[in-house]
Every structure is written in structure tokens, then in C-alpha cells.
Amino acid sequence: xxxxxxxxxxxxxxxxxxxxxxxxxxxxxxxxxxxxxxxxxxxxxxxxxxxxxxxxxxxxxxxxxxxxxxxxxxxxxxxxxxxxxxxxxxxxxxxxxxxxxxxxxxxxxxxxxxxxxxxxxxxxxxxxxxxxxxxxxxxxxxxxxxxxxxxxxxxxxxxxxxxxxxxxxxxxxxxxxxxxxxxxxxxxxxxxxxxxxxxxxxxxxxxxxxxxxxxxxxxxxxxxxxxxxxxxxxxxxxxxxxxxxxxxxxxxxxxxxxxxxxxxxxxxxxxxxxxxxxxxxxxxxxxxxxxxxxxxxxxxxx
Amino acid sequence: xxxxxxxxxxxxxxxxxxxxxxxxxxxxxxxxxxxxxxxxxxxxxxxxxxxxxxxxxxxxxxxxxxxxxxxxxxxxxxxxxxxxxxxxxxxxxxxxxxxxxxxxxxxxxxxxxxxxxxxxxxxxxxxxxxxxxxxxxxxxxxxxxxxxxxxxxxxxxxxxxxxxxxxxxxxxxxxxxxxxxxxxxxxxxxxxxxxxxxxxxxxxxxxxxxxxxxxxxxxxxxxxxxxxxxxxxxxxxxxxxxxxxxxxxxxxxxxxxxxxxxxxxxxxxxx
Ligand SMILES: Nc1ncnc2c1ncn2[C@@H]1O[C@H](COP(=O)(O)OP(=O)(O)OP(=O)(O)O)[C@@H](O)[C@H]1O
Ligand SMILES: [Mg+2]
Numbered sequence: 001x002x003x004x005x006x007x008x009x010x011x012x013x014x015x016x017x018x019x020x021x022x023x024x025x026x027x028x029x030x031x032x033x034x035x036x037x038x039x040x041x042x043x044x045x046x047x048x049x050x051x052x053x054x055x056x057x058x059x060x061x062x063x064x065x066x067x068x069x070x071x072x073x074x075x076x077x078x079x080x081x082x083x084x085x086x087x088x089x090x091x092x093x094x095x096x097x098x099x100x101x102x103x104x105x106x107x108x109x110x111x112x113x114x115x116x117x118x119x120x121x122x123x124x125x126x127x128x129x130x131x132x133x134x135x136x137x138x139x140x141x142x143x144x145x146x147x148x149x150x151x152x153x154x155x156x157x158x159x160x161x162x163x164x165x166x167x168x169x170x171x172x173x174x175x176x177x178x179x180x181x182x183x184x185x186x187x188x189x190x191x192x193x194x195x196x197x198x199x200x201x202x203x204x205x206x207x208x209x210x211x212x213x214x215x216x217x218x219x220x221x222x223x224x225x226x227x228x229x230x231x232x233x234x235x236x237x238x239x240x241x242x243x244x245x246x247x248x249x250x251x252x253x254x255x256x257x258x259x260x261x262x263x264x265x266x267x268x269x270x271x272x273x274x275x276x277x278x279x280x281x282x283x284x285x286x287x288x289x290x291x292x293x294x295x296x297x298x299x300x301x302x
Numbered sequence: 303x304x305x306x307x308x309x310x311x312x313x314x315x316x317x318x319x320x321x322x323x324x325x326x327x328x329x330x331x332x333x334x335x336x337x338x339x340x341x342x343x344x345x346x347x348x349x350x351x352x353x354x355x356x357x358x359x360x361x362x363x364x365x366x367x368x369x370x371x372x373x374x375x376x377x378x379x380x381x382x383x384x385x386x387x388x389x390x391x392x393x394x395x396x397x398x399x400x401x402x403x404x405x406x407x408x409x410x411x412x413x414x415x416x417x418x419x420x421x422x423x424x425x426x427x428x429x430x431x432x433x434x435x436x437x438x439x440x441x442x443x444x445x446x447x448x449x450x451x452x453x454x455x456x457x458x459x460x461x462x463x464x465x466x467x468x469x470x471x472x473x474x475x476x477x478x479x480x481x482x483x484x485x486x487x488x489x490x491x492x493x494x495x496x497x498x499x500x501x502x503x504x505x506x507x508x509x510x511x512x513x514x515x516x517x518x519x520x521x522x523x524x525x526x527x528x529x530x531x532x533x534x535x536x537x538x539x540x541x542x543x544x545x546x547x548x549x550x551x552x553x554x555x556x557x558x559x560x561x562x563x564x565x566x567x568x569x570x571x572x573x
């Protein structure tokens with residue numbers, strides 16, 4: 001029974017062993033990178049986080065004066081509010097469009113149109129965020145000025161529209177997958193009972209796919225929270241608690257991007273920017289984790 | 303062995319003028335280029351259980367799925383010929399698909415309750431066919447109880463009404479799929495191999511249920527189980543390669559088939 005005996009490692013061709021090792025390394029490295037990045041960001045900010053920074057003030061004060069000579073303030077509250085409000089408004093725009101498009105693509109359109117639609121959506125996802133920022137700075141700026149008769153168009157609304165356009169592709173593709181995963185027998189059962197296609201959607205598909213749709217929305221939101229360039233260019237970039245969609249705001253991400261180049265390595269301001277990084281990391285991590293758990297919930301059910 | 307062969311005729315509760323619930327004339331159907339039904343002309347008796355037998359792929363499901371137009375879900379279907387349900391041509395322009403499907407219920411091969419509670423499954427049909435919130439809680443409770451009682455499920459499920467229907471046993475699921483048709487008061491119930499996912503006990507239970515409901519409803523049942531066809535149906539249709547070969551009283555079809563193809567099939571599967 002020699003043929004069935006296990007070959008010892010020595011008998012395996014060298015290339016095969018090497019490829020296996022390489023693949024394994026790739027897998028492990030992705031984990032290492034994530035931890036490495038978190039470690040680096042944490043190390044840069046840790047000194048000030050645990051010694052000196054008034055965390056209460058950081059989280060609740062609206063005074064962001066890191067460069068003031070005699071009255072330095074590190075209140076990130078307005079930045080946090082800025083990030084969340086621009087994301088929230090973006091989701092208010094992106095969720096109806098994204099879910100609507102996903103429902104249309106998966107349930108109502110012909111296979112040919114579906115392919116075209118998907119290509120366009122992928123194209124939308126491939127546009128670099130700086131280009132979106134550019135569009136916000138020029139086109140959307142003009143549009144908001146003329147439509148709302150506002151003095152300036154670089155506002156939270158502008159940023160939200162850009163973010164919405166950026167997260168729609170994510171929402172559409174994940175939501176469409178979730179709808180596709182609903183067994184066709186459910187649609188057939190409902191239609192055979194006399195349900196119209198629209199009734200099938202809201203009485204059967206939406207409830208059956210709700211976890212997947214929630215995950216789509218959360219991942220879209222995570223994309224918005226982490227986005228930097230477009231919001232830096234489109235929102236006016238001024239520290240402000242917004243009073244409406246036409247207010248200026250500044251986000252956590254944009255603050256890091258705009259200020260990191262101008263601080264001396266190791267000083268307080270530098271460290272605070274890294275603490276903002278830790279905060280962002282934590283927020284997106286939590287959002288992604290919830291989305292993952294939600295998706296895992298679906299798998300276990302089916 | 304076959305248990306006692308039934309040869310009774312179910313009496314329709316209200317003696318109507320109409321004798322046939324379903325009538326087709328030269329019905330032809332194509333999936334793309336492939337012709338799945340060839341000149342099928344058939345009349346299904348009102349209030350009776352009619353069975354539809356034939357080898358795999360002969361078009362039984364296709365014929366059945368014509369009668370509530372659920373075939374049209376597939377994009378590549380062409381239908382020619384006439385289908386009259388309850389005296390109305392279902393391809394007339396003034397026919398409403400939801401109304402047709404309300405009158406012609408369907409039970410599928412694999413039990414397919416919706417992934418909602420037992421309670422909501424029963425009410426699903428009513429909810430889609432009537433304006434929002436037109437039922438009071440007591441009314442809907444009563445409808446659910448009646449429907450479940452008719453399919454002998456009430457005792458088993460009365461404490462499980464909030465349970466997700468997809469988590470029930472298969473037999474219960476299939477009975478629930480029959481029960482959810484009843485609140486809509488259909489005239490015809492189409493069944494496509496309703497027992498193929500069930501064990502012997504479940505099969506008998508569904509048959510018993512059909513017999514109890516026959517008379518009130520017209521049943522058309524596709525089955526691969528010859529014994530089942532003999533047990534439950536008053537009339538039987540034999541199909542072969544898209545054509546209707548023979549349609550007679552069940553007992554006659556099995557005992558003295560007129561067509562050699564029917565004889566071959568019945569003997570091979572049964573004799
Ligand atoms: N959606 C479809 N597209 C193309 N061809 C189809 C489709 N559905 C059925 N057919 C073909 O039509 C013929 C009849 O199919 P049908 O499902 O009606 O047979 P059946 O008698 O119900 O068979 P079975 O006993 O296996 O259920 C078969 O040859 C089948 O391959
Ligand atoms: Mg079939």
C-alpha cells in the first residue's frame with residue numbers, strides 16, 4: 001500500500017512548499033498590519049492621552065485652539081459633532097437612493113440593464129475622493145449658492161452630498177447581495193398568493209433581508225466617517241457646531257489631514273492629532289464590528 | 303398494496319350551475335424554443351379532486367402553473383390557446399392577476415412558508431388583498447384559528463403562533479401552506495407534488511386534509527405516487543411529453559386504460 005502512504009515534506013516539490021508559505025504569510029501579514037497601524041497610532045498619542053490631556057475637555061469642549069500661544073485648547077467636541085452630523089445627513093441621502101437602487105437592480109430591471117447599472121455603480125466607486133472634493137469645491141458649491149441663495153456653498157450639505165455619492169456604491173452592492181440571497185421560493189410563494197411585485201418587496205424581501213440591508217447601511221456609514229479629502233474640501237473646514245445643513249463644519253479626519261503637516265513631531269498638538277486618530281479608529285472599528293456581527297447573524301439563520 | 307380504492311364523488315356544498323372549474327382549449331406553451339405543452343384540451347370538474355400523473359418532464363408542473371399564471375415569472379414563456387377558470391378567460395385584458403391568484407391557490411413541492419410567524423403567514427393573503435388595518439385583532443385571531451383548525455394544526459400550533467413558520471416540521475409547514483390559502487376563500491387549489499417532501503404519516507395527513515376540503519374546493523394535484531392518485535382523486539389525467547394522453551375516472555384509468563401509453567405507464571409504475 002505504498003501509493004497511499006503520506007509523502008514526507010521532503011518529497012513535496014520545493015515550489016509547492018514555498019507557495020504555501022507565501023500564502024500563509026500574506027494571510028498573517030494582513031492581521032499584523034492592522035495591529036501594527038493601531039499600535040503605531042496609539043504609541044504616538046499615548047503619552048499625552050495618559051499624561052496631560054483633559055479627556056473630559058477633549059470630548060466635550062468646542063474650543064479647538066491647538067496653535068494658540070498662551071491659551072491652548074484641545075476640545076474636539078465640534079469635530080466629533082461635525083463628523084457625525086455630516087455622516088448622518090449623508091446617510092439620509094444615500095440610504096434611500098442606495099436601497100432603492102439595490103431593490104431596482106435586483107428585483108425590477110432586466111438582466112441587460114442590470115449589467116449596465118452595475119458597471120456604472122462600480123465606476124462611481126472607483127472615483128478617487130479628491131475628485132469628489134473637487135466637484136464639491138466647484139460644481140456643488142455653485143449649485144448650493146444659487147439654489148439656496150447661500151453666501152457660500154462649502155457647507156455640511158455639500159460634504160454630505162459628496163459622501164452620499166461615495167457610499168451609495170457600497171450600499172447598493174451589499175444590499176443587492178442581501179436581496180439576492182433571499183430564496184426565490186419566498187418570492188414565488190408571495191406572488192402565488194396574489195402579491196404584486198411591490199408587495200413582495202416590502203412584505204417579504206425587506207423583512208427577510210433586513211440584516212443584510214442594515215449591514216449595507218453601516219458599512220456605508222463607516223465609509224463616510226473615515227472619508228477625509230472630500231469633506232476637507234467641501235465642508236468649509238471651520239470648527240463649528242452646525243445649526244443646519246448650510247452650516248460650515250469640520251470633521252475629525254479633515255483636522256488630522258490639514259494640521260498634521262504643520263506640527264512638530266512629538267509635541268502636544270501632534271499627539272492630540274493621534275488621539276483623534278485613535279478615536280476614529282475606535283468608531284469605525286465599532287461600526288464595522290456591528291456590521292460584521294449583523295452579517296454573521298444572517299449566515300447562522302439561513 | 304393499495305388500500306380501499308375510493309370512487310366517490312365529492313358533492314359540492316352549493317350546487318352551482320357550473321360543472322367545470324378549469325377548461326383549456328388547444329393550450330400550447332413554449333419555454334423559449336422548447337414546446338412543453340402541446341394542444342392540451344382539458345376540463346377539470348368542479349369540487350372534485352383531479353390528479354395529474356405522467357413521467358418526469360412531461361409538463362405536469364407546467365400545466366398546473368398555467369392556471370394561476372405563475373409560469374409568467376420566467377421571462378421566456380409563450381402561451382397560446384384558451385384557459386378558462388370559473389368561466390373566465392384568464393388571458394383577457396380585464397383579468398387582474400392578484401384576483402386570479404386569490405381564487406386559484408397553489409401549494410408547492412417544497413413547503414415554502416414565508417420567513418415570518420405562523421400567525422402572519424395565515425394572514426399574509428388577506429393583508430395583501432385588503433386595505434391596511436381593515437381587520438380587528440379578534441377578527442384576525444378567529445381567522446387564524448379557523449384556518450389552522452381546517453388543516454388539523456390548531457392543537458399543535460395554538461401555543462406557537464408567534465414562532466417563525468420556517469422552523470416548523472416539514473409536515474406542519476406544508477399544512478400551513480395549505481392553511482394560508484383558506485382565508486382568501488379560493489375556488490381552486492393547485493398542488494404540485496405536495497407530499498414529496500413528507501414521510502408516510504405526513505402524506506396521509508395531507509390526503510386526509512384534501513378529502514375533508516374537497517367539495518368546498520376544486521383540487522388539482524400533481525403526483526408521482528400512483529397509490530396516492532388512486533386514493534384521493536375522482537378523476538385522473540395522464541400526460542406524456544407535453545400531451546394529454548388520457549383523462550378519465552381514476553378507477554377506470556388505472557383498471558382499463560384506453561391508450562397503450564397509459565397502460566404501459568400504469569403497469570410499469572403500479573402493476
Ligand atoms: N423555466 C423553464 N425553462 C425552460 N424549460 C423548462 C422550464 N421549466 C420546465 N422546463 C422544461 O419543460 C418540460 C416540462 O417540465 P415540467 O416541470 O412541467 O415537468 P414535470 O412533468 O412537472 O416534471 P417532474 O415530474 O420532474 O416535476 C421539461 O422538459 C423541462 O425541462
Ligand atoms: Mg414538476
